Amino acid sequence: MSSEPRPNPTGSPVLTRDSKPATTMFRCAGPNCGVLKGQNNRWWLMWTSYGEWGAPTLFLAPWSDDLAQREGTMPVCGERCAQKLQSQFMDNLIASRTAAR
Ligand SMILES: [Zn+2]
Numbered sequence: 001m002s003s004e005p006r007p008n009p010t011g012s013p014v015l016t017r018d019s020k021p022a023t024t025m026f027r028c029a030g031p032n033c034g035v036l037k038g039q040n041n042r043w044w045l046m047w048t049s050y051g052e053w054g055a056p057t058l059f060l061a062p063w064s065d066d067l068a069q070r071e072g073t074m075p076v077c078g079e080r081c082a083q084k085l086q087s088q089f090m091d092n093l094i095a096s097r098t099a100a101r
Pocket of ligand 1: 028029030033034035076077078081
């Protein structure tokens with residue numbers, strides 16, 4: 001009984017952070033794409049928000065390494081994949097709307 005591991009006294013989860021330099025590989029989130037990001041590609045970032053505007057919102061921004069590190073952002077390799085993700089987003093909303101009725 002006394003050998004039970006004690007919970008973290010600070011109550012906060014221990015963050016294990018990678019100290020390696022940024023070697024994160026970004027893969028396109030476009031349906032049936034999955035291209036890996038190179039250095040000079042014109043990539044974009046997309047993400048969704050469900051609280052901020054009182055409605056499901058889709059965001060599109062030019063590539064930024066800072067934004068790409070954020071949770072929930074989806075890297076897209078170009079206009080085509082951005083459009084595919086946009087229509088996927090719209091389809092999902094329509095589907096959930098009709099399902100709610
Ligand atoms: Zn793509």
